[in-house]
Structures are given as C-alpha cells and as structure tokens.
Amino acid sequence: MGVLDGKLVAEKIQQEIGLEIERLRNERRVVPGLVVIMVGDDPASSSYVNSKNKLAEKMGILSRLVKLPGNAAEAEVIQSIAAANSDPLIHAILVQMPLPRHIDPWGVIDHIAPEKDVDAFHPFNQGLILQNRGRIFPCTPLGVMRILDHYGIDPAGMNAAVVGRSFLVGKPMAVMLSNRNATVTLCHSRTAGLTGILRESGLVVAAVGKPGFITAEMVKPGAVLIDVGINHINKEADFDKHCPRSQYEAFQKKGSVITGDIHYQAFAKAVHYTPVPGGVGPLTVTMLMHNTVELCKRQLRDA
Ligand code: GUN
Secondary structure, rough: OOEOOOOHHHHHHHHHHHHHHHHHHHHHHHOOEEEEEOOOOOOHHHHHHHHHHHHHHOOOEEEEEEEEEEOOOOHHHHHHHHHHHOOOOEEEEEEOOOOOOOOOOHHHHOOOHHHHOOOOHHHHHHHHHHHOOOOOOOHHHHHHHHHHHOOOOOOOOOOEEEOOOOOHHHHHHHHHHHHHOOOOEEEEEOOHHHHHHHOOEEEEOOOOOOOEEEEEHHHHOOOEEEEEOOOOEHHHHHHHHOOOOOHHHHHHHHHEEEOOOEEEEHHHOOOOOOOOOOOOHHHHHHHHHHHHHHHHHHHHHHH
C-alpha cells in the first residue's frame, strides 16, 4: 500500500510553472494575469480563494480578486466577467463556485470568454473535452491525472469508477479517464448496486462530498483509491466515526480536521491511495496556476 503524495507532485509542477513564468517575463515581457470573482463570503470558498491568491503571488502571477456581496444580482457578476474578458492584463477568469442560490451558474459561466476560461467550465471547453480534443481541463480532475501520471499509473484498460457527477469534478473526470482508455462507470451517491461496481473497479475516484462514504468492504483489494473529498469534521462523534486516532491530537488542538469521501480503513486494502489532506488538494490550486499560464501562452500565440 503506497501513499500518492500530492504535495510532492504539486511542488514539482510548481517548479515547472515557475520556469514558464520566468520565460514569459524575460522573452515576452508578459505576466500571466488571473481574476477570481467571488460572490458572498462562504467560509470554505474564502479559504480556497485565499490559498489561490497566495500561491499566485508566490509564483509571480498577477492575481486580482473581485468580491461581490452575497446579494449581488446575476447581471453584476456578468458585468465583472465582461470587464475581465476585455482586460488585456487578464488571461484567466475564475468564478468561485458554488454561487448563491439566486444566481444560475450556467447563466454566468456562459459569459466567460472560452479563451479565458481557466476552469474549463464553459460549454465550448467541456465540449472539446468530450470530443477528446480538450485544450484546457478543470483543475481538480487535471490534478488527479497528473498524480496518476507521476506515479506511472496508466488508466488504460482499467475498470474505473468515478463516484460523484458534478460538472466541476465527476463528469469531466469520467470523460478524461475514458479518453485515456479506462472503462469508466460514472456513479453517484444513489447508484443502485454501488458496492458491486466498486468491487470490480481497479481505480476509484471519490468526489461525492460525504465523509467516509466509501467503506473498506466496498473496495476491491489492490485498487487505486483517489479521494477528492474535503469534508470538515468538527464534532467528536463524527471524528470517532470518520477519522483515525492518529489525528486526534490535531482535532483537539484545532477543533476540526478534514477528511475525505473514502473511509480511512479502506486505504489498507489499496495498492495506492491519496490521503486527505495532502493528496489531491495541493494539486487543485497548482493546476489553476498551470491553466493560467497555459491560457496566457495560448493568447500570445493567437494574438
Ligand atoms: N469551488 C470548488 N472548487 C472549485 C473550482 O475548481 N473552480 C471554481 N470556480 N470553483 C470551485
């Protein structure tokens, strides 16, 4: 059983991106620019947005935050997108999800210029991925692919189960694995016979947002387990249910810990697995920087 160390992979990719940024600065006199548009002040989103800004700054990416109040109208969000679409210093636009309930995410995403769509959420970019000619890929599934590649895990020919069908992670993940010749079953929390499907799957990607949803008895011995879940545990009873004793000291000290969608006891059956924290998480924000640089390079090429 081996840990797939996301932090290590993220650091290696950050070094590569750093060289690209330096090259763009020296040879083209261009600094890649990212704008993050956030509506409201959901604490989890604020924490993601902070870590995005921090890494962008550290890497020498121009990072701008547009913060709109939680009751902002859809038209205001669209206006911010339009401003970023026509700003020559901005190469990448991210609208932080989830948006407040009164805003239709598609109504917003449709307005992002596809060439500045750093999440690859625009239907044009998602369509290209579906047709196996994607240019830009959503950050989390791209991070998963980079972990698999780093450790030489080739999905070709594997039975892969993706649990969770969000447009952020599950759906593009399933398509990307299929494009790499895995046989993919796209499941979700209400899939009938989920245990039977997982027990036949050599690769499982869990992205349901439910702590410990995939338990040890659901997992095929020798499987590769990729855990995308980030669940905050702050109650003692939940800790006992979902977390190993080795995290208890941290839980007591901070009052909360994060845990994934795969129960920790399942990892004992895996040949390789990503831990939470320290697995897929560090890759997501790193791939955002990668995509920002990629979009910048493409725009220079197409100019
Ligand atoms: N919210 C959680 N993950 C993401 C992401 O990858 N992109 C955006 N835009 N919002 C998110």
